[in-house]
Amino acid sequence: MAQLIKVFQIVIDSNLSELINSEGWDCHVNAKSYLLAKDGDAKIALQNGCYTHVANIVADDINHAFEAGNIGPEDRIERLAQMRSVSVGDILVDDEGAWLVMPVGYKEVNLEQLEAA
DSSP states (O other), rough: OEEEEEEEEEEEHHHHHHHHOOOOOGSHHHHHHHHHTTTOOOHHHHTTTTTTEEEEEEEEEHHHHHHHHHHOOGGGGGEESOOOOOTTOOOOEEETEEEEEEESSEEEHHHHHHHHH
């Protein structure tokens, strides 16, 4: 059954991108958190409120949301901010909890920490 699935991403804007290019990935908590989340560790990102709610996707489950967030259809996506394709390190929130996208599958994360950001 279709539900609204929230998409959270760590945003790397143009200013942060320039800082990363000049000073490296350790220059800012969002940059460091982005790298760690890509390796399956969202702890620092969650503790520091690095995730931004960037979109809502109407989907049957998180697998379907992952697919829609990458190949569409676009009419299932409500963009709230600049959103890149759903990928490793992003968090999907469904009716059952919050899920970190891993290289293979998903890992449950603390929804309360995410919502506190």
